[in-house]
Amino acid sequence: MSTQATEAPVTVFMLVKTTRAWLDKTPEERMHALTTEIVPVIEAKTTGVRSRFFDTEFYSTRVTDVWLWEARDHQAYQLLIDALRETPFWDHYFEVVDLLVGVENGYARTYGFDTVTTINT
Template sequence: MSTAPTESPVTAFMLVKTTPEWLAMTVAERVRAFTTDVVPVIEARTRGVRSRFYDTEFYSARVTDIWVWEADDHDAYRLLIDALRETPFWDRYFEVVELLVGVENGYARTYDLPPAATLAT
């Protein structure tokens, strides 16, 4: 068994669909809404959380965007979700379609194995 720490970074793939309310806003209004209604709550209520954003509406009608959230541990992830649910992000600006949460190379940590990954050459 591995002697690695029990907590490991958590990655969440949050599949969302934009709502009519979000789409009715201009780009400037969207930026303002996100930076004033969502970001301050995340910053005030979380720690050890990072995000990346991917547009997918070009390829999918069901999911228009994917937010990739990386949290230092499960508690940081829980705080993030609690914070998001108290903002217009959750079910006003975006419908959360699916949450896929995992730990990178969890099996390798459990069995004390090297991760199976490919590298570009």
């Protein structure tokens, strides 16, 4: 058994649906909006946050994208959400359908177990 003393990073699966305002933009306009309207606000108001993006629109009509956010702690996550809400991301370009917030291997951390993972290559 191993016990980690540091706070576990927060992982958030942000399920979103694109709005007409986003879809009416060209791909170039979308990239411009991300890099000029959204990312600078996140970078100015947060630290210890990173993101990854997954397209799901070809498999789901309720959720078109999943944004995976990893924050070093709960305060960094809260600052991220506050920053996003101050941009057109929130409820203009995207409808936030759900937030699934978790701590990776939280059960193992709570009880001092080694984590169990699978790798099959």
